[in-house]
Amino acid sequence: MAAIEISGxxxxxxxxxxxxxxxxxxxxxxxxxxxxxxFGFLGPNGAGKTTTLKILTGLIFPTEGTATILGxxxxxxxxxxxxxxxxxxxxxxxxxxPQELLDYFARFYPLTPEERKRRCDSVLxxxxxxxxxxxxxxxxxxxxxxxxxxxxxxxxxxxxVLLDEPMxxxxxxxxxxVRELILQxxxxxxxxxxxxxxxxxxxxxxxxxxxxxxGKLVGVGQISDLLRRQAGYDAVIECPSPEAIAPLAxxxxxxxxxxxxxxxxxxxxxxxxxxxxxxxGDGLRLISLNxxxxxxxxxxVEVLRDTESGRAPAAAS
Amino acid sequence: xxSAQTLTIVRNTFREAVRDRVLYNLIAFALIMIASxxxxxxxxxxxxxxxxxxxxxxxxxxxGLLIAIFLGIGLVYKEMDKRSLYALLSKPIRRSQFIxxxxxxxxxxxxxxxxxxxxxxxxxxxxxxxxxxxQDIYIWEAIYFILLQLSLVIALCLFFSCFSTPxxxxxxxxxxYVIGNLASDIRxxxxxxxxxxxxxxxxxxxxxxxxxxxxxxxxxxxHGNPVEGSVILWNTLYALCYDAILVTxxxxxxxxxxxx
Numbered sequence: 001m002a003a004i005e006i007s008g009x010x011x012x013x014x015x016x017x018x019x020x021x022x023x024x025x026x027x028x029x030x031x032x033x034x035x036x037x038x039f040g041f042l043g044p045n046g047a048g049k050t051t052t053l054k055i056l057t058g059l060i061f062p063t064e065g066t067a068t069i070l071g072x073x074x075x076x077x078x079x080x081x082x083x084x085x086x087x088x089x090x091x092x093x094x095x096x097x098p099q100e101l102l103d104y105f106a107r108f109y110p111l112t113p114e115e116r117k118r119r120c121d122s123v124l125x126x127x128x129x130x131x132x133x134x135x136x137x138x139x140x141x142x143x144x145x146x147x148x149x150x151x152x153x154x155x156x157x158x159x160x161v162l163l164d165e166p167m168x169x170x171x172x173x174x175x176x177x178v179r180e181l182i183l184q185x186x187x188x189x190x191x192x193x194x195x196x197x198x199x200x201x202x203x204x205x206x207x208x209x210x211x212x213x214x215g216k217l218v219g220v221g222q223i224s225d226l227l228r229r230q231a232g233y234d235a236v237i238e239c240p241s242p243e244a245i246a247p248l249a250x251x252x253x254x255x256x257x258x259x260x261x262x263x264x265x266x267x268x269x270x271x272x273x274x275x276x277x278x279x280x281g282d283g284l285r286l287i288s289l290n291x292x293x294x295x296x297x298x299x300x301v302e303v304l305r306d307t308e309s310g311r312a313p314a315a316a317s
Numbered sequence: 318x319x320s321a322q323t324l325t326i327v328r329n330t331f332r333e334a335v336r337d338r339v340l341y342n343l344i345a346f347a348l349i350m351i352a353s354x355x356x357x358x359x360x361x362x363x364x365x366x367x368x369x370x371x372x373x374x375x376x377x378x379x380x381g382l383l384i385a386i387f388l389g390i391g392l393v394y395k396e397m398d399k400r401s402l403y404a405l406l407s408k409p410i411r412r413s414q415f416i417x418x419x420x421x422x423x424x425x426x427x428x429x430x431x432x433x434x435x436x437x438x439x440x441x442x443x444x445x446x447x448x449x450x451x452q453d454i455y456i457w458e459a460i461y462f463i464l465l466q467l468s469l470v471i472a473l474c475l476f477f478s479c480f481s482t483p484x485x486x487x488x489x490x491x492x493x494y495v496i497g498n499l500a501s502d503i504r505x506x507x508x509x510x511x512x513x514x515x516x517x518x519x520x521x522x523x524x525x526x527x528x529x530x531x532x533x534x535x536x537x538x539x540h541g542n543p544v545e546g547s548v549i550l551w552n553t554l555y556a557l558c559y560d561a562i563l564v565t566x567x568x569x570x571x572x573x574x575x576x577x
Binding site for chain 2: 013054057058059060061077078080081083084085087089090091092093095096104105107108109149152162
């Protein structure tokens with residue numbers, strides 16, 4: 001059974017003063033997330049990431065399509081016994097302390113008082129909140145609230161964790177800790193579905209990613225597959241002067257960089273054989289030649305550019 | 318519906334009100350009551366007790382109304398606006414439990430609030446008369462009716478807060494309260510005009526809005542008169558039915574609402 005199954009999900013919002021115009025925030029999204037996967041949900045602002053997560057958590061209702069969590073209809077209380085959710089920029093009752101808030105939320109699960117206390121203590125530790133467990137939430141910074149949000153999402157040891165922009169508002173140490181936490185969840189066999197703008201985090205953490213643009217799915221797959229394509233070669237050449245590499249310049253993808261008798265040139269794959277024939281002689285000597293792989297950022301930008309221009313994305317499936 | 322989960326929301330609604338320092342107005346109220354008792358003991362002869370009870374019961378009603386509206390209008394809207402609902406509704410609870418929990422939680426807050434204010438009145442009465450008479454027990458009938466009235470106000474606030482802003486909810490509730498207090502007069506006015514359209518309109522208003530004037534017995538008990546048992550029973554049933562209708566309507570609206 002898939003951890004999360006999304007099928008033909010669309011969401012229209014009525015906009016305008018008289019709410020007569022329809023705005024399609026999500027357009028026939030279909031996705032399947034397997035158990036134990038760390039799945040990244042990427043896309044620019046307004047792409048429909050939060051809309052999808054809100055449908056999965058029952059905060060909004062789809063115009064069409066279905067979504068299930070471990071076979072249970074998304075948004076139903078039964079689904080939340082197995083899923084935890086961190087909203088984007090979370091806000092909690094600021095008159096409570098983290099300990100009170102977690103105890104309040106824990107009471108919605110079928111737990112004994114002892115188990116409830118054990119879980120609260122455990123997630124306070126995991127989120128690094130043990131020292132501030134008695135401080136009112138109104139005195140918390142954005143990053144600290146994010147930690148509280150993560151703590152409440154994993155409070156009941158869910159099999160599936162949905163995180164909306166979990167790194168948002170965190171400092172580098174906080175980001176590192178959240179990354180570690182996601183890796184811990186993965187090691188424990190949990191499914192993690194998270195949206196993010198931070199591509200390096202997605203690249204470091206995700207088994208698979210999906211890219212959404214203007215409500216449509218424009219790319220999905222394993223990162224290793226998506227980034228397998230080469231973007232050319234990176235060559236370093238020994239040369240006596242900048243003028244000596246002039247014949248190579250037309251072949252380069254970017255202007256060559258000359259520094260201290262060496263020159264770095266980026267060569268597209270189709271120009272490689274001509275480049276190799278030209279870079280021997282006239283004082284030139286090839287020092288190194290390495291294939292350049294596409295980064296997630298390159299892929300992300302390329303996919304968005306392709307969809308904006310109406311072309312089919314190269315590696316989307 | 319899991320009652321333990323609903324009770325958790327009730328408890329938190331009460332905790333929110335307590336930490337909002339709303340209940341601290343009670344101390345001020347108690348002081349005003351005692352001061353009134355001392356003052357009226359000095360300037361009135363023969364009717365000190367009636368005046369004290371009239372002012373005391375009216376104060377309980379007005380303070381209760383202010384607190385009910387002040388807290389009630391934010392019951393749902395504040396949680397939607399601040400998005401604290403996002404984390405709460407991603408727990409295994411139903412939206413109906415949230416609405417019922419909020420309604421009962423604020424009713425409990427008002428009950429505790431009113432109990433404190435009533436004790437203040439009782440203390441002031443004791444200070445003035447240096448003892449109690451058998452008919453003083455009727456004061457509690459008036460206080461019970463005030464509680465029923467405030468429960469209707471909370472239900473109205475909750476209903477309006479499901480689809481409008483706090484300011485509009487406050488205006489709607491207050492207007493409904495004022496019209497509801499004049500319901501019988503408005504209906505009589507409609508009948509006297511002999512205009513069928515106006516008559517139908519005022520009769521419609523009479524039946525649609527809660528009839529708050531049914532609960533106004535403060536002056537009656539301040540003069541030492543009891544309220545009949547049948548009136549207590551019918552008013553209780555009326556308030557419970559009206560509450561149930563408004564809470565059901567609130568659940569219906571809120572369960573279909575997109576939380577943007």
